[in-house]
Structure formats: C-alpha cells, structure tokens
Amino acid sequence: MERRDFVASVGSVVAGVGVASGKETPPLAEGARAGWGASGSSRAFSLDYAPHFGMFRNAGGDDVVAQLEYMHDQGFRSMEDNGMRGRSVADQERIAAAMSRLGMRMGIFVLNPETAW
Numbered sequence: 611m612e613r614r615d616f617v618a619s620v621g622s623v624v625a626g627v628g629v630a631s632g633k634e635t636p637p638l639a640e641g642a643r644a645g646w647g648a649s650g651s652s653r654a655f656s657l658d659y660a661p662h663f664g665m666f667r668n669a670g671g672d673d674v675v676a677q678l679e680y681m682h683d684q685g686f687r688s689m690e691d692n693g694m695r696g697r698s699v700a701d702q703e704r705i706a707a708a709m710s711r712l713g714m715r716m717g718i719f720v721l722n723p724e725t726a727w
Contacts, residue, residue: 653685660688660717674701675708682712690717 661681663674670680681689689709694702709716 654687655685658688658715658717659686660690661686662690662692674705678705678708678712678714682714687713688715688717 663677666677666680666684670677678689691697691705697705708714
C-alpha cells in the first residue's frame with residue numbers, strides 16, 4: 611500500500627467515526643498537529659527531532675539564539691549544528707548557554723569537508 615493511500619484511508623476512518631458518534635472531527639492534519647507548530651506551545655515532540663540552524667531563519671531570524679528559541683517554541687528539544695567547528699568560541703558558548711537555559715540537547719554535529727583539519 612502506498613503511504614498516501616494509507617493516510618487517506620486513515621483520515622476517512624477517523625472522519626467516519628466522528629460522523630457516527632455525532633461529534634465534529636477536525637481534519638486529520640490539524641488533529642495530528644494539535645499543540646505542535648503553534649508559537650509558544652509548551653508541548654514537546656515525543657520523538658527527539660533535531661533541526662539545524664538555518665531551517666527556521668525566515669521565522670526565527672538570523673541570530674542563532676533566536677532560532678534556538680523558535681525551535682523550542684515549536685516543540686523541538688534537540689538541535690544539530692553541522693557548522694559548529696567553524697563557529698567562534700564565543701558563539702559556541704552563547705549557543706551552549708541558550709540550550710542549557712531552554713533545556714535543549716545537542717544532537718549530532720558533523721565535520722564538514724570545508725571545515726576539515
């Protein structure tokens with residue numbers, strides 16, 4: 611079965627149960643996102659997703675600490691930084707302090723070829 615077909619069939623079943631019970635049911639996508647993706651949400655993802663800097667630049671701004679705060683607001687509790695080695699010690703300390711304050715963890719960080727020894 612294709613993933614799209616499966617999601618569509620699950621959505622139909624959920625909607626059918628809602629109709630049969632007489633209760634209004636939100637669309638599947640809205641129900642799945644309830645509490646996540648809303649700015650200021652305190653609900654964290656149940657899986658340890660780790661976005662990286664730049665993914666939310668348009669929403670969080672250019673400052674990496676502002677991006678961390680935005681990630682946290684969206685429910686992320688980890689992050690990854692593939693460019694960590696290329697950052698100044700001061701920036702690394704600023705990032706670490708913000709992550710500590712927010713209760714976030716560092717996921718993977720990668721030694722990129724352009725920052726190699």
